[in-house]
Amino acid sequence: MKKIIILLNLLVTGFTYAQTNFTTTENYIYEKSCLTEDCSKKTESVQYFDGLGRAKQTIAIKATPAGKDITVPVEYDAYGRQIKSYLPVPQSGTQNGALYANPLSNASSLYGSEKIYAEKVLEPSPLGRALQQKQIGNDWNGHPVQFSYAANTAAEAVKKYTVVTSWTEGRTNSELSLSGTYPENTLYKSTVTDEDGNITIQYKNKKGQTVLTRKKDGTQNADTYYVYNEYGRLAYTLPPLASASALTLEMVDNLCYQYRYDGWNRLVEKKIPGKGWEFMIYDKQDRLVGARDAVLSAKGQWLYTKYDQFGRVAITGICTGGERYQEQDIVNGYGSNNVNRINTPFFERQGMNVYYNNPDTTYPNASKWVALLSLNYYDSYPSYSFNPVFPSAIMGKAPLSDNSTANAVSTKSLPVMNFVKNIEDDNWTKNYVYYDSKGRVIGTHSINHLGGYTKTESELDFIGAPQKSSVYHIRKDGEPGITIKQRYTYDDQNRLLQHYHQIDDKPEQLLSENTYNELSQLTNKKVGNNLQSIDYTYNIRGWLSGINKNQMTSADLGGKLFSYQIKYNQKDGVDNPDPVQFAGKNVIPKYSGNITEVDWRAVETVGVNPSLTPKRYGYAYDSLNRITAGYYQNPNNPYSKENTESLQYDLNGNITSLYRTSVFNTGNNTATVIDNLTYSYKGNQAIRIKDNSNNNTGYEGTAGYPIEHDANGNMKNMQDKQISDIKYNHLNLPQEMSLDFGTSGTVINTRYRADGAKLEKTAVNSVAGYNTVTTTTEKTEYLDGFQYYKKEIITSGGDPGGGGIEMMTARAMEPQAYSLENKTVNPATAKTPDLQFFPTAEGFYDYQKDQYIYQYKDNLGNVRISYGRNSTGALEIVDNNDYYPLGMNHLKSGTAFFGQGSYKKHKYNGKELQETGMYSYGWRDYMPDVGRWNGIDQLAEAYSSTSTYAYVANNPISNTDPDGRWINEDGSIRPSTTFDYMPGSYKPMYSFSTSTGMSYNSAGGGGGGYTPFGKTQAYADLMDAWRNGAEFSLKVNNGYMSWWTGGVEGNANTAQEMIAHMMKLVGDGNSLFNTIDFSQTTSNTTWWVNTAIGAASTANVPRTGVFKYNDLWHQTKTRGTSFRWQNRWGNSGAKYWRGQQVKGFQGARSLGTKLTAVGGALLVADVAMSGELKTSHLINGAMLTISMSGVGSIVAGAWFVADMGTMGVNYLINGEAKGLGDMIDEATGGPLVEMYDGLY
Incomplete structure (x- = not known):
């Protein structure tokens, strides 16, 4: 296929910088991001390339706290493959961008004699598939992740579930049956054995669909089956307990995930194990406009959503309605189904005037309404009588107005107001957002349901890092309220150094003061003006290994109140306090990231030293990484079995027995x-x-x-x-x-x-x-x-x-x-x-x-x-x-x-x-x-191999759940990456609303915002994967662009490499209205910024045909890759692997707009010349749509940079101009629609 070639210099016009000390005999790309307006503070990096255009060394110039360089060398084997991935190496000084002849010479000063690279062992074949992945660190070198590839055998007895699909009420009805087992050599088999010897096997059919993921719990198979209908859509998921049971209607209803689709391949009905059926309806623009669960069905009600002409959520509420197919017929009768903003109230519900029209020509019409739940306004502030006075200045800066005629820039395209009603009554919370001239949030005003308010103001620097913030809070009228002021100081790379806090007119307090090592890991934090000095230590993998660990042996803990040590591959305590009672539940060192032991000493009374022997817990796990026992080891008698828990599970992870002890009985041991x-x-x-x-x-x-x-x-x-x-x-x-x-x-x-x-x-x-x-x-x-x-x-x-x-x-x-x-x-x-x-x-x-x-x-x-x-x-x-x-x-x-x-x-x-x-x-x-x-679990489908009631996949020693919906394995699984793995999948209707009231503050460090795709380490890894002929998949989802190497499944980290990358396109979505510490939240926008932009940037890829399952990755937890190190390290404040420290992207807005225009022209030309409509066209179209917003232009520009840049690199390397869009089209099966014979 011929392609239009885009000259790469189009992308770098206007980005020429003075070059003073670069190695001019080498090819390189130099990047500088200004952190201040005069660029006195900046981040700089240079990447050198060899004669084949391959990256050979990356240098972050003066990036360490001491102002020294950080280098990342790149090596290739004799076949040009990158089989080693090095940790970043801080240098002894700076060369101001010059190439390092020996970039590893200073590695021992920081890492000692540890192995500082992960390496792949590839099979000796043209496929070059990975056979082993040896991790960073000496102790992990002998515990590689192992991969194997084969076909199924008859002895493996892979069940062959089939369905017969009929159509009723405009949707599929698939009847499940068991048709024996698959004949041998009819399925692709991929096996992953993790560092601890736990085995995961994935079987795929000839269409590339995963039909089985198999694990072993030690004695039996834990099988999760995926069954597809005749149209390639997932019809059933059978978790392990279901697949081990006889196929009965009762079993299917109680244990299986069931899915039904309409003629447009949209998910319209689904059933989660333990729940009744859920129903979804869509308008002609494929937008979810109605949904209900079993409880709402019994009431004859639906949750509904109305959109404006740009696809932004405008109104939500509850309405009456009949069966799904009846409501779908009603929706089909509407045209655009958009509400329009007007300047005067059009109607009133639940005591709230609404500045949108078309209530009766959009679904549902006013006669069906039960309650209005929320209103979202964009572009301009409607004139409510209760609106707060528009601020003339916020922290000395004039906020952006909504007058697009009088001003060059305005709030047009930005969300400005959001009202949310109480469920139990008709009182409302009214939220307002104010922006600066760069479209950044600098103020909020939230009027609560009692009539009081919480107002925030932020002073942002050139790149958006907060310098000061204020919070003014009053519960209700007549009360004095409270004022909170905060300010922050940063180093030259915008790492947070000091955080000051003040209440009302009381003296300002130094809340915290941070110190970092040369890898930008947080190593010490002084809190309360040095009331306590807290030390943090890490192992070679970057995993947190201790809090005040070095004071553990001091009688008085060196003045600390708490000392804590985390041991992964180290065991100092007892194997098993009672091998008879707790048979098979021994504490053994773990290399996959599971925690083996924790030791701690804690002061209970100031001035009284705790016992010198630490308290300890030792943990035992089964082959599914579920905790089976936690043995508390009393400092005086580690075999006492005090404070111990021992568990048994069924195949789904439901606890079947739990044994728990406390302290000694009085008078005995x-x-x-x-x-x-x-x-x-x-x-x-x-x-x-x-x-x-x-x-x-x-x-x-x-x-x-x-x-x-x-x-x-x-x-x-x-x-x-x-x-x-x-x-x-x-x-x-x-x-x-x-x-x-x-x-x-x-x-x-x-x-x-x-x-x-x-x-x-x-x-x-x-x-x-x-x-x-x-x-x-x-x-x-x-x-x-x-x-x-x-x-x-x-x-x-x-x-x-x-x-x-x-x-x-x-x-x-x-x-x-x-x-x-x-x-x-x-x-x-x-x-x-x-x-x-x-x-x-x-x-x-x-x-x-x-x-x-x-x-x-x-x-x-x-x-x-x-x-x-x-x-x-x-x-x-x-x-x-x-x-x-x-x-x-x-x-x-x-x-x-x-x-x-x-x-x-x-x-x-x-x-x-x-x-x-x-x-x-x-x-x-x-x-x-x-x-x-x-x-x-609302996100149960993301964890279909485990019980819908299981807490953090039964591994509470390593995992947490931030809000009751998703597992944070420190790997990190975000809600945005677990919802959209099936086109048209139903999201709970409340997901578009504001936050749950939770807010999460990350570890200290400056910056935030956006990472240019071509600037990331992930981009380099992607290039390497393409050069080596590896597999690739990409997805744009709720403000994140995620891609995978080593597997064709669009949202799975599959058995070959299981390496996941994620590029942040929009903010985190934490509510500004439910947090008091604004040092982090001021770098984000409100939840509905993500609703407006994130929803538009989600690329729907209908041709993929099946769920893109994360199951294999969830169970292996990405612990089989070098990126486990990066994820752990990133959680501790490292900046380099998070796109270096600061992603100041304001200047990219204009560039993004220009690139988007180029991309739009190419999109039209490509469709016209090829006569085909492809998945990549849909993504490009989505990017063009969001380019109308300020942040969206940056997102869209980043996409077109990546697409065209990839095309150019591939042309130089492979002689074929293949961009990201082309690779997506190949992964998703080619064109969606053959419209006519094209010109090429």
């Missing part, structure tokens, strides 16, 4: 057994949990009462814990919970916004005494991170019977684990009596005590020690926690406190402990006593 649980299931739902220990400590399940679930899979009751009834709202969040304690009862009502943000929780406890009834009401309010608490007690009759919330807490939780906090305090200068605390970057601020609270957290974010300065300025410890592996607090250990309305409720993973003993993660509640969630 036997650990107290507090739990001996057995679980009974229907599918993945636990219908009974029985405690056979006869001990009500731990899980109170000696009776083993039945547990019921609603049609959406939410737990309705748990009478073992006195929870008699739970009611949920349409977001599957607990709205009302009733607890029955016999002579007393408690009802907990929780109020939410329509986006899922928790606003208020009211617990009313009634206790019947002798001729009295005592009613205790406790109200907790959650407003933009500020937490309020009020308690009232009313007694009717004579002498009260006692109890109250404290009684309820003690019954539902663990009275042995916590001391109830004394809430009687003398407020220092508190102005708002009910305001209790709010978060800071290093912990909390106790508003009642006028005290900064700092926290030691472990690698999982678990709060271990909370401390601060007392009224005399002396150090004091206010909370101390130790945890079981599953997250429950140790009993009778430490000085753990629990207080209603207190920051001390935030413990495991930093989440808030509820009165029920559950932890609230946002979208689900976790029960650490039984190791399960209360409901089904």
Whole structure:
């Protein structure tokens, strides 16, 4: 196929810089990014190429904290293949860009004698497939990831599931059957053996579809089957427990994922195991306009979305409606189905005027509406009477106005206002965003449902890093409110150095001060003006290995309060405290990234040294990386079996038994057994949990009462814990919970916004005494991170019977684990009596005590020690926690406190402990006593091989769940990369709303924004993959461009290399309105910036035909690649592998616009000349669409740079002008539509 060749110099026009000390005898590309307007602070890099145009060395000039160079050498074997990947090597000085003759000469000064490269062993064939991947580090060299390739054999007995598809109600209906097994040599077989010997096998058919992923749990196969219909669409997923069971209708309904499609290959019905059917409807523009689950179906209701002419979400709500096919017929009758912005209110619903028209010519029409839930406005600010006064200046800068006529730039194309209604009433939260002339967010104003507000202002520097920020908060009119001011200092590469914090007119506090090593890893952080100096250490893989680790052997911990050591491939403790009782559950060193042991010492009383022998946990795992035992090793008797947990699972990862001990029984040396649980299931739902220990400590399940679930899979009751009834709202969040304690009862009502943000929780406890009834009401309010608490007690009759919330807490939780906090305090200068605390970057601020609270957290974010300065300025410890592996607090250990309305409720993973003993993660509640969630994972399809109720894939030692929906393996799996792996897949309707109220702050370091595709290490790796004939796949998804080498599956890190790359196109999407630490959030925009731009940039690739499954990668956790090192290291503050430190991209906007115009012209020409419509055309079209926005022009420009740049490189190397779009077209099967015979 002939192609139009684009001269590469088109891409570099205007980017010529003075060259003073480069090696002019070599080919190179020099890049400079200015961090200040006068470029006095900048990042510089140069990449040298050999005579074949291959990268040979990359230099980050003066990039270390000491101003020295960092180099990354590139080597090739005799066949021109890059089989070694080196770590970055800081040099002894700087050569101002000159090529290093020996870039590895200084490696030993930082890495010692460690092996600093990962290497691939390739098969001796033209295919050059990887046989081994040897990791970085001497200890890992003998534990490679191994790969093999073959065909299936008859002995492997791969089941052959088939379907017969019929059509009914305009959608597919696929009947599942088992047709024996696949004949031998009919499936491609790829095997990966990780560093610990765990095997994963993937089988693909001749169409390239994955039909089976097989693992072994040690004794049996854990098989996940994927079954496709005649049209190549995924019809069923059979998780391991289903594939091991007889094929019955009951089994399919309880355990299988089921999918149905319409004639346009859009997913219209699906069923998740444990839930009823879910339904989706689309308009003629293939936009999801309606969705409902089983509970809404029973009510005859739908969640709906209305869009404007640019495809931006404008209105959401609830409406009435019939069956799916009936509603789809109604939608099909509408034309463009767009609402239009107007300058006057067109209608009013739930007390809110709406500045959009066409309510009756878009779906649904007004006659079907039940409730309006949210409104989004773009381009200009509609004139509501309650709007705050538009600021004339924010931190000395005039905000961007919406007057596009009078100004060269305006807010046109930008989201400006968002209103979200409460679910339980018609009160609204109104959010406003203000921008500077570069389109960056510099201010927000959020009016809460009580009439108060939270206002933020930020001063950004040239590249968008925050220099100062202010927060002004008032709960409601008539209250004095609070002001928070923060400022930040950075080094020459914009690494965060100091973070200052000020409350009202109180003295400014130095909250934290950071120190980095030459790799930009955070090595020390002084908090509270050196109240504690916290050291961080890392192993050769870049994984965090210790917190104050070097002070572990000092009697007084060197003045530290906490010392913590993480051991991966090292074991110092016992193998197994009881090989008979815990047979096959030995602690052994791990090389795949699983944690083998943790040691810690913690001060419980200031001035009193803890035991010199550390406390220790040793962990045992099965072959599926699930924890099977956690052995606490008492410093005085490591074989005591105290505080130990031991677990068994079924094939889906449902816990079938849990054994838990506490401390010694009084008077003997036997650990107290507090739990001996057995679980009974229907599918993945636990219908009974029985405690056979006869001990009500731990899980109170000696009776083993039945547990019921609603049609959406939410737990309705748990009478073992006195929870008699739970009611949920349409977001599957607990709205009302009733607890029955016999002579007393408690009802907990929780109020939410329509986006899922928790606003208020009211617990009313009634206790019947002798001729009295005592009613205790406790109200907790959650407003933009500020937490309020009020308690009232009313007694009717004579002498009260006692109890109250404290009684309820003690019954539902663990009275042995916590001391109830004394809430009687003398407020220092508190102005708002009910305001209790709010978060800071290093912990909390106790508003009642006028005290900064700092926290030691472990690698999982678990709060271990909370401390601060007392009224005399002396150090004091206010909370101390130790945890079981599953997250429950140790009993009778430490000085753990629990207080209603207190920051001390935030413990495991930093989440808030509820009165029920559950932890609230946002979208689900976790029960650490039984190791399960209360409901089904919204992203269950991303983890189809494990139970929908399993907590973090049953590996809570390495993994966390930020909001109850997705697993952070420190690898990191983001929600944006787990939703869109199937074209037209249904996202929960609340995903377009604002944040859940959670916010996550990354480790210290400056910068943010965007990474040019051609600038990344991933781009170089992609070039290498193409040169070596490796496989490649790419996906644009919710603001991220992800690509994979070593596998053709579009969203899978497949068995060959499992290397994933991700390029950030838009911000993180964390809400600006639900965080108090704005040092990170000011570099992002609000959630709906991502809605507007991220949705448009998502490339729908309908021809791919099947799910692009992540299963193999999820189970191997990318631990088989050198990029595991980069991911761990990046989480600790390294900047080079995250696109160097700062991605200042404002200047790229104009370039992006120009490149987009070029790309648009080529798109039209290519379609006209070829006569074909291809997947790449859809991506190019999407990029052209988003180029209308400020940020979108950058995104689009980056795409066209990558496409054309790749074309040029391929032409130089292979003699064929093949761009990214062409490679996507090949991966997705060629043209989507053959329109006519083209010109070539």
